[in-house]
Amino acid sequence: MLNKAKPLGRLVLSLAIALAFGYGFYGFFTYALPLSKDNFREARTSLVADQTEILLNGAAKAYDEGKLDDAARVLELQLEKLIDKSGRYNRLDRWKLERTYFLLGKIYHKQEKFDKAIQNYEDTLRMNPDHLPAKYNLEMIQAQGGKGGGQPDKGKIQHKI
Numbered sequence: 001m002l003n004k005a006k007p008l009g010r011l012v013l014s015l016a017i018a019l020a021f022g023y024g025f026y027g028f029f030t031y032a033l034p035l036s037k038d039n040f041r042e043a044r045t046s047l048v049a050d051q052t053e054i055l056l057n058g059a060a061k062a063y064d065e066g067k068l069d070d071a072a073r074v075l076e077l078q079l080e081k082l083i084d085k086s087g088r089y090n091r092l093d094r095w096k097l098e099r100t101y102f103l104l105g106k107i108y109h110k111q112e113k114f115d116k117a118i119q120n121y122e123d124t125l126r127m128n129p130d131h132l133p134a135k136y137n138l139e140m141i142q143a144q145g146g147k148g149g150g151q152p153d154k155g156k157i158q159h160k161i
Contacts, residue, residue: 023048052078052096059103072107075100098127102134109137114146 030046040058043049055078062071078100083089089097105120118141124134 052082052093056096056099056103063103063107068107068111072104072111075104075107079104094127098124098131101127102131105134105137109141114141117141118146 027046027048031043031048034040034042034046035054035057038057038061040054043054044051055074059071059074059078062068062074079097082093082097082100101120101123105117105124108114108117108120118138121134121138121141124131125138128134
């Protein structure tokens with residue numbers, strides 16, 4: 001009996017490994033590769049797709065292309081999906097919320113909507129108190145009195161993040 005169990009166990013293990021690799025290859029070719037090429041439409045059709053990640057990447061690309069209103073609209077809709085009406089969210093989505101808030105902060109900062117930028121940077125810091133780019137950008141707005149176009153303090157170098 002023991003002699004027959006060994007080959008059967010190896011067969012089951014081999015099948016499990018083959019399935020895991022197959023799943024990994026499927027995810028790579030149907031989700032990760034299209035996402036890396038900014039082919040969001042194709043990535044969304046994958047069975048392993050993270051729809052929030054796709055939207056966040058699309059919004060980041062729109063931001064980079066200067067389509068700030070489009071990016072903000074996508075991110076605001078994403079917040080509605082991530083946070084329920086009572087203000088609760090899934091703890092597994094914490095990093096998604098952090099990234100969404102930070103991107104919104106950057107968009108509003110660039111649009112000189114400083115009250116909204118401050119709120120989103122503060123929300124980012126509530127999700128992750130160690131988020132250095134959010135801290136820096138928030139301090140820059142506050143140093144300029146909540147207004148754009150001001151000069152940073154002497155001796156400080158202004159960086160874009």
